[in-house]
Amino acid sequence: MNQSVVKALKLLDFFLEGQKELTLGEITQKSGMPKPTVFRFLSSLEECGMLMKSRHTGQDVRYHLGLKLLELGNVVADQLEIRTISKPWMERLCHDVNEDVLLATLDGNEAVYIEKIESNQKVRLHIRVGKRSNLYTGSGPKLLLAFLSEEQRKNVIAQINIEENADHLIQSEEALFHHLEQIKNQGYSVSVGEQERETIGISYPIRDYSNQVIAALSVSGPVSRMHEQFLKEIQWKTKETALNISRELGYIE
Structure with missing residues (x-):
């Protein structure tokens, strides 16, 4: 598998640690990758529907899991x-x-x-x-x-x-x-x-x-x-x- 895809998908694991929402800075810190790289991966995941973004204030932007994952999870469960x-x-x-x-x-x-x-x-x-x-x-x-x-x-x-x-x-x-x-x-x-x-x-x-x-x-x-x-x-x-x-x-x- 393409390593960029692997790294992007691994970012989703951080949402399994008990936090429903994470900021770009928090995800960057957890991943150890450069912030521009993390932002690019997050944008790709958001475009695919795997992540959603919410803006609490002008500077407070947070990510949470998207509905696409629920859809895929239901398919897996049904199988x-x-x-x-x-x-x-x-x-x-x-x-x-x-x-x-x-x-x-x-x-x-x-x-x-x-x-x-x-x-x-x-x-x-x-x-x-x-x-x-x-x-x-x-x-x-x-x-x-x-x-x-x-x-x-x-x-x-x-x-x-x-x-x-x-x-x-x-x-x-x-x-x-x-x-x-x-x-x-x-x-x-x-x-x-x-x-x-x-x-x-x-x-x-x-x-x-x-x-x-x-x-x-x-x-x-x-x-x-x-x-x-x-x-x-x-x-x-x-x-x-x-x-x-x-x-x-x-x-x-």
Whole structure:
């Protein structure tokens, strides 16, 4: 790909860092490129509809993501068969347990949340569709990592700084490998306070016609609501829902 195109598109990543609007100066500072070059790239992105410009004052001009990206995102979402098949089942599961239901899949060495059904609870998990996560934090990402081939798992884990990134239960590569084997053997994953404090996540695998795990179905909620009997109910219903989705994708037990 043309390097100018790559550099221009990479500027869009700065809007994924929690800021909805950025000035030319802020984008220049983040990119490390000369201001005239950044301005030229931004103008091209604006012309394509990927960025929009708003003028707050004569000197205060800011950029935000354009509607073209929403249009493209909707096309991508519609092409995701698993998302289309999973959504009605996720809605039913959310209705049954009244907790957030999430769907995550692999993209390279990361997990990406491709669907979320929110409960009507006041306290909910703050994970948006499109969010990326490492593969060693949270029940869904860890489940995806656990069901990778041994070689793929080793490659991912080799890139992790365990001491800096592991939660309090995992302090070494050996412990992480053991934890992942446990997840694979029991067929589901549980996390407590890993992505957000005082939350519990429970995830089960979704398989395709070839028996490959292609996604993780998760239910998440605050620890305060997850008493033992309710957890058992969530586990059973999440497992059944994941299996029903898998069957629609061609999986045969």
